[in-house]
Amino acid sequence: EPEVTQTPSHQVTQMGQEVILRCVPISNHLYFYWYRQILGQKVEFLVSFYNNEISEKSEIFDDQFSVERPDGSNFTLKIRSTKLEDSAMYFCASSGTEGARGEQYFGPGTRLTVT
Amino acid sequence: GNSVTQMEGPVTLSEEAFLTINCTYTATGYPSLFWYVQYPGEGLQLLLKATKADDKGSNKGFEATYRKETTSFHLEKGSVQVSDSAVYFCVQGAGGTSYGKLTFGQGTILTVHP
Numbered sequence: 001e002p003e004v005t006q007t008p009s010h011q012v013t014q015m016g017q018e019v020i021l022r023c024v025p026i027s028n029h030l031y032f033y034w035y036r037q038i039l040g041q042k043v044e045f046l047v048s049f050y051n052n053e054i055s056e057k058s059e060i061f062d063d064q065f066s067v068e069r070p071d072g073s074n075f076t077l078k079i080r081s082t083k084l085e086d087s088a089m090y091f092c093a094s095s096g097t098e099g100a101r102g103e104q105y106f107g108p109g110t111r112l113t114v115t
Numbered sequence: 116g117n118s119v120t121q122m123e124g125p126v127t128l129s130e131e132a133f134l135t136i137n138c139t140y141t142a143t144g145y146p147s148l149f150w151y152v153q154y155p156g157e158g159l160q161l162l163l164k165a166t167k168a169d170d171k172g173s174n175k176g177f178e179a180t181y182r183k184e185t186t187s188f189h190l191e192k193g194s195v196q197v198s199d200s201a202v203y204f205c206v207q208g209a210g211g212t213s214y215g216k217l218t219f220g221q222g223t224i225l226t227v228h229p
């Protein structure tokens with residue numbers, strides 16, 4: 001069964017460093033998403049991406065964040081200068097239909113720890 | 116804005132007990148509603164969904180009915196198993212022209228003992 005994969009599973013970085021979180025969505029999907037979950041808090045929407053551009057983003061997704069689909073398979077989230085409060089589990093998801101009424105398939109997550 | 120509130124956990128049950136996890140939502144318009152589940156060490160998986168009022172979603176013995184009048188989508192199962200131990204998330208889709216932003220409840224940890 002096709003699945004969304006994410007690498008690495010755990011990333012430790014120092015404050016101020018850049019990190020890139022990687023995701024491989026399901027191959028025929030067209031809509032891509034990033035969410036995050038700070039420990040003890042809700043899963044929060046960050047950004048959606050379709051047709052090589054951002055469709056929607058939350059207030060959390062400020063200038064420090066960017067997304068890219070550098071080739072036909074990867075979907076990346078970059079944090080330019082990490083802060084302590086960026087420590088969270090980051091989930092990638094993809095959807096084959098307009099996601100509002102369709103199913104989103106989630107990856108296992110990348111745990112980011114900023115020290 | 117949209118929000119989802121679900122029953123505080125953790126919930127601990129014995130095998131074959133009846134399960135209810137309450138979920139209510141606030142929304143403008145008519146969102147789709149979902150229950151996602153996260154088993155230990157795995158990603159979030161869709162458990163069931165309902166796209167309009169009075170729809171009942173069901174899967175693996177779990178059921179939830181989209182109640183517009185009470186803005187609720189409670190999850191039920193008549194007889195839980197140890198393998199149902201997981202974190203359960205009530206989730207709302209944005210609907211309308213949104214490109215699929217999901218709004219999550221806080222998650223409920225379910226532990227089922229033999």
